[in-house]
Amino acid sequence: MTAGEILILAALGTPLAAAGLALVFAKIRDVRDTVTIVAALALTCVCVALLAETALGRPPEMRLAEPIPGLSIFFRLEPLGALFAAMASALYLLNSLYSIGYMRARREPRQGRFYACFGLAMCAVSGVALAGNLFTAFLFYELLTFATYPLVTHKGDETSRRAGRLYVLLLGGAAAALLLPAVATIQAMAGSTEFVTGGLLAGRMDALPAGVLLIMIVFGTAKAALMPLHAWLPGAMAAPTPVSAFLHAVAVVKTGVFLILKCAAGIFGPEIIATSPAAQGLLWTAAATILIASATALTRDDLKERLAWSTVSQLSYVISGALIAVGAGVVGGGLHMLTHAFGKITMFMCVGAVYLAAGVTRVSAVSGLARRMPLVFAAFLVGSLSVIGLPPFGGMWSKFLLITAAFGAGEPVTAAAMILSSLLSAACFLPIVISGFLGEPGEAALRSGPVRAPFLTVLPPVITAAGCFGLFFIGDWVMTYLIPIAERAP
Numbered sequence: 001m002t003a004g005e006i007l008i009l010a011a012l013g014t015p016l017a018a019a020g021l022a023l024v025f026a027k028i029r030d031v032r033d034t035v036t037i038v039a040a041l042a043l044t045c046v047c048v049a050l051l052a053e054t055a056l057g058r059p060p061e062m063r064l065a066e067p068i069p070g071l072s073i074f075f076r077l078e079p080l081g082a083l084f085a086a087m088a089s090a091l092y093l094l095n096s097l098y099s100i101g102y103m104r105a106r107r108e109p110r111q112g113r114f115y116a117c118f119g120l121a122m123c124a125v126s127g128v129a130l131a132g133n134l135f136t137a138f139l140f141y142e143l144l145t146f147a148t149y150p151l152v153t154h155k156g157d158e159t160s161r162r163a164g165r166l167y168v169l170l171l172g173g174a175a176a177a178l179l180l181p182a183v184a185t186i187q188a189m190a191g192s193t194e195f196v197t198g199g200l201l202a203g204r205m206d207a208l209p210a211g212v213l214l215i216m217i218v219f220g221t222a223k224a225a226l227m228p229l230h231a232w233l234p235g236a237m238a239a240p241t242p243v244s245a246f247l248h249a250v251a252v253v254k255t256g257v258f259l260i261l262k263c264a265a266g267i268f269g270p271e272i273i274a275t276s277p278a279a280q281g282l283l284w285t286a287a288a289t290i291l292i293a294s295a296t297a298l299t300r301d302d303l304k305e306r307l308a309w310s311t312v313s314q315l316s317y318v319i320s321g322a323l324i325a326v327g328a329g330v331v332g333g334g335l336h337m338l339t340h341a342f343g344k345i346t347m348f349m350c351v352g353a354v355y356l357a358a359g360v361t362r363v364s365a366v367s368g369l370a371r372r373m374p375l376v377f378a379a380f381l382v383g384s385l386s387v388i389g390l391p392p393f394g395g396m397w398s399k400f401l402l403i404t405a406a407f408g409a410g411e412p413v414t415a416a417a418m419i420l421s422s423l424l425s426a427a428c429f430l431p432i433v434i435s436g437f438l439g440e441p442g443e444a445a446l447r448s449g450p451v452r453a454p455f456l457t458v459l460p461p462v463i464t465a466a467g468c469f470g471l472f473f474i475g476d477w478v479m480t481y482l483i484p485i486a487e488r489a490p
Contacts, residue, residue: 004053004060008075010046011085011126014039015092019119026112033100036115040093043122047082047089050130054082055481061132071187073139074194076132080265080334080485083478084258085129087338091250091345092122094460098349099242101456105356108240113150118246120147125251128259134193134267137259138175138183141223145171148252151243152236163235170232171222179220182213186267195262197484199269210268211278217263218282218319223256225312226282226319227289234308241352244304248311249345254337257318261333264322265485274325283323286316287417294424301362303351306428307344313421314340314387320418321402324409331482332401338478339386339394342467346383347429349461350376353453363432370436376458377436382465384429389422394471401479 018039025032053060054077061076077085096118103111124147127140145168153164186193190200201210222229233253237244247253264273273279290313297309314336321333353376354360358369370377382393389399399422406415471478 002060004050004058004077005062007046007050007053008060008062008077008130011043011050011130012123014043014046015119015122015126017119019116019123022112022115022119026116029104029111032112032115036096036100036118037093039119040089040096040122043126044086044089044093047085047126050077051082051086053077054079070191071135071193072133073136074132075127075130075136076195077130078195078485079482080258080261081129081131083334083338083482084254085126087341088122088125088129088250088254091341091464092118092246094463095242095245095250095345095349097456098245098352098460101454102240102242102352102356105454105457106240108154109156110154114154117147117150121151121246121251123147125255128255131262132194134183134186134195134263137262138179141179141221141255141259142172142175144223144251144255145175148243148247151246152239154239154243157238160238163232163238166235167232170229174220174222174229177220178216182216182220185213193267195266197266199265199272200267202269202271205272207272207275207277210272211276214263214268214272214276214278215282217267218260221256221259223252224260224319225253225256225289225315226286227292227312230289230293230312233312234305237302237304237308241304241348241355244308245345245348245352248307248348249341253311253315254341257315257322257333257337260319261322261330261337261485265330270325270327273323279323279325283320283411283414286319286323287414289313289316290320290417290421291424294421294428297428298424301364303354303361303363303366303432304348306363307347307351310387310425310428311340311344313425314344317399317402317418317421320414321405324402324405324411324414326405326409327483328401328405329409330485331479332398332405334482334485335475335478336395336398336402339398339468339471342464342471343383343386343393343395346379346461346464346468347387349457349464350380350383353457353461356457357453363435366432366436367439368436368441370433371441373453374437375462376453377433379461379465380429381433382468383461384425384433386468386471388425388429392472393468394475395468396472397475397479
């Protein structure tokens, strides 16, 4: 067994082992939480090693099994998958630290099951990131749906159960009705579902039938929350804040847009994307989603709900990148997947810290509160500026690349939607910070006694905010690293 194969097995096995141990030590809090952190740290080291191997031109691969003749469970790393795995594992580590602080402060029940589901979900994320073919990605994509369902319904009340039903109905239903038939059709037409440079279907299928498959994959991947299959995402905010952060930045939605990027580059390729009327229609749908979701976010007073609608909008930036028939679009989509993850997890963690410290969940109630919690609100500001796309934060590069790619591809409607959405994002988030620092103190700010969040709910968002800043300086390296995914068929 090669070193690369060992790393692949470790990326899958480490979070799976953590899930099992979290159940074994469910009642021994310190052991359970320590196991979670150690496993998350180990997974991060493994994924960084995989990233390094890929960057050095030694991408590992492994054919694990062939459960169905002609369809194998196959792993092969490439730049986008390696970047996604490293990003998800690093944020999983920070979110695990945050979760321990949050769940202990809230004295939440069923914490053993909670961390076990986190571990199982990360195993699924690793499987999708490392997948060398669409069949393998589909298997782990479905595992992710069912691993995260108990997290969405963790509170056990009617609101969370309703959110869980919608979650499984939309995500599982779309995958079964659209994504699975697309996988089967591709296997039948091409004799394989492997991701190939330039697109597996390039030269094998005309633009029209390929466009039908493209529609099936984009809407079948409902985790990407493209309208009208987006309603599960705001509803899932009924879950505890660590779950919201996990859904938005680490696992679920990023897995959705990652899979669409992978299919655009490795299944269809730029030639089919450029000539398919379906791709154009989906691109306009993404532009509409960007604008409608941004405008809806502006009307929401609940902090988590505002962030959720913003995520719906930002995900369609990545989808747009996949559907713009130029290499810069796919590269920009991959970069935006990374920068949005750091910005949005920062914001969610800050919102959770504010809730723990002051009991505030609404935009209208934060007035003057930042003067009692300056570090948390400063981190929220950094995350906001990155999501808006302003320098010196990483989100500036991904939005700049996507907007210039849209103009370069002759898609001014998409570019205009992105620009207007950025202005709406500024209107969504900057008033929260301004009100927090400069507004008249509200009831929460005037409360006697300390207004202080647990240390483990403050440190992680400060680190991710620093990451938003750091991404500004390594954006060029990330773009160069991702260029191979946008290559055309030889």
